[in-house]
Amino acid sequence: MAWANRPPPLMDMYPPPQSTNFQYLQQLLEKEILAFCVLPRTEAETRAMNKDKERGDFLPNFPFDNIAKHLVRKYGLSLAVDQLTDILHFMSEYNAVRPSGHLYAQGGLTKSTCISPIVFHILFKVIVVPDPTDRRPEGKTKKNIKRAPRQMLNNLSENQTMKIFNAVVAIDVNVEAKLLSKACYMLQLRDKMEKYGPEAVRAVTEGWASFASTIFFMHNPAFSIYFDSPEVIRTALCLGPLRATTVESFAMNRPKDFRESCRQMLHRAEQTAACHNFLTFCPQHLVHRYGAIRFEANIRSLMDEMRGEVKHDQLINPGWAFAAIKKYAKKTFQDKEWAYENLHELFWTILYQRPNLRKNIVGACKAESDQYVAYWQRISTANVSIADVPRDIPIVAGDPLDASIVPGGPFLTFSNEMRELIFVNTEKLVSEMSADIERRAEGPEGVMLALDAEWSAYESYAAASILQISLDDVSYIVDVDSLPRDTIRPFIEMLFAHPKILKLGFQFHEDLAQLRMAKSLRGCAALYRPKNLSCILKLIVALTEESEKRSNSADILEEFGVGLVCPPMHEKGEKMDGGEEGDEEKDDDGGLADTSIDSATAPEKPAAVTRVRPSTVVTRVSTRSLSSLCESLLGLPLDKREQCSVWTRRPLRALQLRYAAMDAFCLLLLHSRCKTWAEKLGVPMEEMMSRHFEGNCSLPLFIGD
Numbered sequence: 001m002a003w004a005n006r007p008p009p010l011m012d013m014y015p016p017p018q019s020t021n022f023q024y025l026q027q028l029l030e031k032e033i034l035a036f037c038v039l040p041r042t043e044a045e046t047r048a049m050n051k052d053k054e055r056g057d058f059l060p061n062f063p064f065d066n067i068a069k070h071l072v073r074k075y076g077l078s079l080a081v082d083q084l085t086d087i088l089h090f091m092s093e094y095n096a097v098r099p100s101g102h103l104y105a106q107g108g109l110t111k112s113t114c115i116s117p118i119v120f121h122i123l124f125k126v127i128v129v130p131d132p133t134d135r136r137p138e139g140k141t142k143k144n145i146k147r148a149p150r151q152m153l154n155n156l157s158e159n160q161t162m163k164i165f166n167a168v169v170a171i172d173v174n175v176e177a178k179l180l181s182k183a184c185y186m187l188q189l190r191d192k193m194e195k196y197g198p199e200a201v202r203a204v205t206e207g208w209a210s211f212a213s214t215i216f217f218m219h220n221p222a223f224s225i226y227f228d229s230p231e232v233i234r235t236a237l238c239l240g241p242l243r244a245t246t247v248e249s250f251a252m253n254r255p256k257d258f259r260e261s262c263r264q265m266l267h268r269a270e271q272t273a274a275c276h277n278f279l280t281f282c283p284q285h286l287v288h289r290y291g292a293i294r295f296e297a298n299i300r301s302l303m304d305e306m307r308g309e310v311k312h313d314q315l316i317n318p319g320w321a322f323a324a325i326k327k328y329a330k331k332t333f334q335d336k337e338w339a340y341e342n343l344h345e346l347f348w349t350i351l352y353q354r355p356n357l358r359k360n361i362v363g364a365c366k367a368e369s370d371q372y373v374a375y376w377q378r379i380s381t382a383n384v385s386i387a388d389v390p391r392d393i394p395i396v397a398g399d400p401l402d403a404s405i406v407p408g409g410p411f412l413t414f415s416n417e418m419r420e421l422i423f424v425n426t427e428k429l430v431s432e433m434s435a436d437i438e439r440r441a442e443g444p445e446g447v448m449l450a451l452d453a454e455w456s457a458y459e460s461y462a463a464a465s466i467l468q469i470s471l472d473d474v475s476y477i478v479d480v481d482s483l484p485r486d487t488i489r490p491f492i493e494m495l496f497a498h499p500k501i502l503k504l505g506f507q508f509h510e511d512l513a514q515l516r517m518a519k520s521l522r523g524c525a526a527l528y529r530p531k532n533l534s535c536i537l538k539l540i541v542a543l544t545e546e547s548e549k550r551s552n553s554a555d556i557l558e559e560f561g562v563g564l565v566c567p568p569m570h571e572k573g574e575k576m577d578g579g580e581e582g583d584e585e586k587d588d589d590g591g592l593a594d595t596s597i598d599s600a601t602a603p604e605k606p607a608a609v610t611r612v613r614p615s616t617v618v619t620r621v622s623t624r625s626l627s628s629l630c631e632s633l634l635g636l637p638l639d640k641r642e643q644c645s646v647w648t649r650r651p652l653r654a655l656q657l658r659y660a661a662m663d664a665f666c667l668l669l670l671h672s673r674c675k676t677w678a679e680k681l682g683v684p685m686e687e688m689m690s691r692h693f694e695g696n697c698s699l700p701l702f703i704g705d
Contacts, residue, residue: 161187165196169203172210176320180216190222197226204235207285211240218250230258230265237269238286241298244305245517252698263701266303273299306702308522314459315353322360324458325350328644329364338641339407340393341653345386345646349458352381386649400658411639412630412666417473421661423652425479427487433469433476434491437501440471446500447471450667451533453480453511454647454660463517465647469495470664477660481648485520496526496533502689503533504667506626509694516700523703529696536670537622538692540629543677544621550681560677561632562621630666633673638666 156164168183189196200217203209204227209217214236217223233250236242251262272281278292328346332338347361358376365372375390389395398405400421403413424433440447449471453464467478480488492515495501505511516527540562547556624632631637642659652660678685 156187161192162196162199165189165199166203169200169209169213171212173212174319175212175215176317178216180213181220184220193222193226197223201226204232207235207283207289211236214239215242215246218246224250228258230262233262233265234269234281235283235286237299237302238282238290238295240290241294242302244302245513247302247306248700251701254698259698259701266306266701269299270303306700308700308703314461316350316458317460318354318357321350321354321357321458325357325360325364329367333365333368339396339655341389341395342642342645344389344393345649346458347376348379348381348384348386349456349646349649351376351379352386353458355381386646387651396653396655398654400654400661405654406639406658409639410636412634412636412662412669414662414665415472415669418475418665419473421475421477421657423477423479423657425482427483430478430483430487430491433478434494436474437469437471437495438498441498441500446502448502448504448668448671450504450664450671451508451511452505452660452664452667453514454663455514456646456648457644458646459648461517462514463519464511464514464521466652466660467515468660468664470661470668472668475661475665477652477657479650480515480518480520482650483520488520489524492521492524493526496530499531501532503530504536504671505533505694506536506667508533508535523700525699528699531693533694534689534692535694536667536674537624537629538694539674539689540633540670541618541622542688542692543674543681543683544618546681546683547677548617556680557617559680560673562617626663626666629670634666634669638662 164183164187168180171179173179200209200213200223204214204217214232217227218232218236227250230251233242233247236246247262247266251259254262269281272278273296276292276296278295279287282290282295324346328338328343332340332343350357351361361376362373365376371392396405396407401414401418406413422429422433424430437447437449449469451470452468454466454468455462455464463480465479465481467480469476469478478488478491496503512527512530515521516524521527543560544557544562547553547560550556627638627640639659639662642656645653645656645659647656675685678688
C-alpha cells in the first residue's frame, strides 16, 4: 500500500477529548478490538470466545494474541507502533479506574500489576511478532518446522525507537515479565548505549521509570555502568521489594569506594526503617509510590538476605505457578512432549506450596481423563510424597547410564569408558569423591573435569540443588540441598581453588551464581574467585575466529559443524519461565544410535548444508545453545526434556540423573573435538584455554572484599 493511501493514525481519527483521557483510551482499544472481532474465525475460536463470555469477561480473550498483527496489516508497522506508544501515555489514568475483575487478572505474569493486560499483550506482540505477511510453508506443521528468528524492529526512526523505549521503561509490570529485556533486544540497542544509557539514568533519576525497569538497569551490565552513584539503590528501595542478587549484581566488580558507598546507603536505609523515618530517606517525588510500611518490611528482608540470613518463604510465585500449570499440561496432554511423571511432580510441587491452586490443576486435567481429575481432587500432599506416583502412570526406571531407557532420539550418550554414576549425599561419599579427585590431580598434568549445576524454577528464591562433576569414567552428582555446610564447603573450596584441577563449564557464571545462593555455600570465597575454570563456548568461539583467518576457512568451519545455519540459543538462566524466551530447546524425534566418543567425534554430515558468510559465523556460534553445539560438533543433540523438571525432589528419577550427568559429560566430548580442531589449525590448545578462564567477581558486600 502506498504511503499516501494509508489510513491516518488513530490519534488523528479520534483526537483525545480534553475532559478524560480514560474515555479516549477505551475508544482506541474498543475500536481496534471490535474491528478484529468481526473477522472470520474457526469454530474452535468461536467456542473459546463463548466460554469467555460465560465466565463474565467483558471482552473475549482469544483475539488479543493477534491484535498486533491486525494493526500492522492495517496501518503498517510504523504507524501501528506510533498508535500503541501513544496509548501508553494514558496508562496511568486507565489503571486508576479500570474495573477490579479485569481481563487476565486471575493469573499470568501481569497479575497485580499496574498495566492493563490488554495493552501488555498488544505491545508485546508488536515488539516480537514476526512479519505478518509470512505464512507457514505447505506441508509443515508447528512440530517439524524450524522456528524462524524473531523480526527485529530495525526499520524504525530514531524518534520512534526512543518513544518505544521510554514507553516501555514506564510500564509497571512484574519483574519476571522481562518486557524491557525483550524490547531492548528487538530495538537493537546494543550499539546505541551511548544514547540510551544516559536516558535510562534520567528515567530513574526523574522518577518515571517503573520498578521493573529500575531492576533491569541495575542487573544489565550495559546499562548499570552508566549509574555512577548508589542513589539508584535508594530509588529501587522506595519503589518495590529489592533483592540481594540485584544489589550484588549492581555493585559487582566496582571500585572499592563505590562498593563502600553502596554499603553506607544500605546501612542508612536500615537505620531509617528502624527509626520509622521514611520521609527523610525517600525522594519527594517517590513518597506516594510504595509506602513506609512496605519499605520497612522490604529493607529488613533485604538486609537479612544480604547477610545470608534468609527468613522469608520459598513459595512459588502464584502467577508463574498459574502459567506453569497451563503450559506443561498442554505439553503433556496435547503436544506429548512431556512425560506424565514430569507433570505429576510439577503438580505435586505447586499443590504443596499453593493449595489454593488445586482448582487450576483439576481444570488443566479435565481434557485428559476423569480418573486423573479425581486423583488431583482428593490427593493430600501431607500424606502423599512427591515420589508416590499413581500406579497407572508409567515410570522410566533402570540404569541412568543405559541409553535404552531414553524414549525417542537419537540423542548424545555416554562413551564406553563411563562406568559409574554416583549420587553423593552423605559425608562418606563426599570424602571418597574428594579423595578420588585429589588423587587424580596429583599427576604431572593434573586432571580435567566438567561441571554443571541444576536448580528448580518452582521456588521464589532459586539456588543450586545439585552439582554435576564429570570425569571420563565416573560422574558425580552432588546433593547440594541435603549435605550440611561443614561437609560440602571444604570440598567446594578444594575443588574451585585447586591449581591443578582444570574445570570446564558452559556459561558457568550462571551456575556459580546459583551455587553461591545455596544455604550451605553462602560466603564461600572459592565460588567468587575460582581457579582454572574455562568456558567451552568461549573456546569454540576462539577456534572459530582463528579458523576465519585461514584461506580455507569455509571448509574448516563446515568440517567442525559451525558453518551451518543454526537456531539461536535460549538463555541458560531462563531454564524456566512462562514466556517465549525460556522455552526449552526442541529436539526432533527419531531412533537411538551409537554415540560413543569414536562415533561422536566423526559425525555424519547432513545431506544438504547451508553455508553462511564467515563474517557472521562468530556471532552465530556465540549465541548457540549447548545442545546445538553438540549437534554440530558431535553429530547428535542433547535430550533436554528433563531441563524443566523439579530438581528439588528426592530421590531424583533415572532420567533426571541421566540428563544431569550428560549435561556435564558432553563438555568433555566437546573439549576432545576442540582439541582435534586446534591441532588442525596448529594452535596450542592449553594457551587458548588459559585465555578464557572465567568466574572471578567481588565477594558479597557484607562478607568482605
